[in-house]
Amino acid sequence: MVSLAMLITLGVGLGRFFYDKHVDDNLLENAVVDFAIINHGSVSADSQNRTLIELEREKRQLHTQVTASGPLQTVQVHLFATVADYQKFTGWATWSGAYTRCSPRVIEVYLPAEKAGSAFTREAPTSGPAHEMVHVVECQILKERADFVPSWFAEGLAEYESSKGFSKLPDRVMRRVSLWWNRNKMMTEDEFLNYYPSESEPAERVAVFYNSCLEFMRYISARFSEDPCWTILVDVRNGGIFEEEFTSAFGQSPNNLYLEWLKSF
Ligand SMILES: [Zn+2]
Numbered sequence: 001m002v003s004l005a006m007l008i009t010l011g012v013g014l015g016r017f018f019y020d021k022h023v024d025d026n027l028l029e030n031a032v033v034d035f036a037i038i039n040h041g042s043v044s045a046d047s048q049n050r051t052l053i054e055l056e057r058e059k060r061q062l063h064t065q066v067t068a069s070g071p072l073q074t075v076q077v078h079l080f081a082t083v084a085d086y087q088k089f090t091g092w093a094t095w096s097g098a099y100t101r102c103s104p105r106v107i108e109v110y111l112p113a114e115k116a117g118s119a120f121t122r123e124a125p126t127s128g129p130a131h132e133m134v135h136v137v138e139c140q141i142l143k144e145r146a147d148f149v150p151s152w153f154a155e156g157l158a159e160y161e162s163s164k165g166f167s168k169l170p171d172r173v174m175r176r177v178s179l180w181w182n183r184n185k186m187m188t189e190d191e192f193l194n195y196y197p198s199e200s201e202p203a204e205r206v207a208v209f210y211n212s213c214l215e216f217m218r219y220i221s222a223r224f225s226e227d228p229c230w231t232i233l234v235d236v237r238n239g240g241i242f243e244e245e246f247t248s249a250f251g252q253s254p255n256n257l258y259l260e261w262l263k264s265f
Contacts, residue, residue, distance in 0.1 A: 021119070024053050031056035035077045040089055043079045046116035051079060054114060054129035058162065061130075062137050065230050069141045078110045086112050095203035100132045102139035102146045109136065127171070130162035141233045148236050151196045152209075153246075153254075156217035157229055159210060172214075179211040183265070187212060189258045219261045224250055 031052035039048065055077070059066055066072065080086040083097055090099060090110055098111035109132045115123050135158055139146055163172050179186075185208055187195065197206050220229070228249040235245040247253045252260070 027053045027056040027060070034059065034072055035075050038076060038078045040078060041081045041085050043081050043113045044116050047081070047113035048079060050114035050116060050122075050125065051077070051111070051129050054125050055109075055133050058130035058133035059137075061164075062134065062161065065137050065141065068230075068234070069137065072136075073140055074106050075136055076106060076108045078108065079113045080111070081113060083112045086110060093199040093201070093203075095197075095201070095206045098128050098132050100135035100139065102135070102142070104144045107136050107139050109133075124167055127162040127168060131158045134158035134161045138233060141230075142237050145237050149233065149242055150193060150254075152192055152213055152216070153229070153232075153242070155197075155210060156213040156220075157226075159214035160217035160221060160226065163214060175211050175214060179208065179215055180265070182208055182211075186262065186265075189255050189262075192216075192258060193254055215265065216258060216261050219264070220250070220257065 028049055035052060035055060037048060037052070059072075078089075080089065086092075086098070087094060087096065090096075092099060098109070101108040101110070111128055111132055114125055114129065117123070135154065138149070138154055138157065142149060162168075163175075182204075185205075187208065192209070192212060195209055197209060217226075217229075220226075232240075232242070232245045232249055236242050243253065250257060
């Protein structure tokens with residue numbers, strides 16, 4: 001027998017489905033304008049659309065930062081069917097899952113496309129497109145001063161922003177546990193603050209770095225707010241020195257704050 005509760009559940013489920021579809025259609029419509037797609041190999045139209053939707057969703061989430069940094073530059077999105085295809089084409093290390101090349105003229109994103117499938121069979125979106133979209137906005141703000149911000153800060157913001165939301169909770173918990181598990185391999189302040197994940201780096205160390213970036217940025221945002229981080233980027237673009245801008249925004253040097261976080265972790 002069909003109960004009232006079942007009918008209500010079905011009604012809410014269907015309503016949710018049509019609402020999500022409406023939002024996705026709307027995101028896709030805007031994404032087609034914002035991003036120029038270059039397909040490498042056999043990326044299905046559905047996969048391509050899923051990726052565009054995730055890029056656009058993050059862009060909308062970073063709305064304030066995007067608006068403040070002026071009209072979005074040309075963003076070229078290079079899509080690959082698999083991570084292996086991406087690594088083969090770019091020649092990047094096996095730990096690398098996506099990449100954003102920042103130049104003042106054009107911003108290029110290289111990433112594997114999201115998985116296709118119907119609303120019922122599809123896997124949850126990965127944080128890959130959102131992560132790269134944060135780099136796009138960072139690049140948009142910093143322009144030719146992109147190299148004046150340390151890797152931990154650019155990656156920290158990308159990790160933190162792209163792992164927000166309820167659907168990313170299991171991933172956040174897993175990464176926190178993984179870092180805690182590897183706590184005897186945590187980087188010293190000098191290592192972390194000057195680290196650049198180069199190709200020769202072992203994957204395990206790169207993972208400690210990215211997990212530390214996420215957790216450290218979460219710590220900063222919880223203790224203060226994430227807003228000053230975006231303001232620091234604007235200040236660096238306008239000629240400021242990163243260390244000085246950071247210290248004046250938070251009243252502590254990155255060095256001291258990192259040590260404070262390490263102690264609290
Ligand atoms: Zn990144």
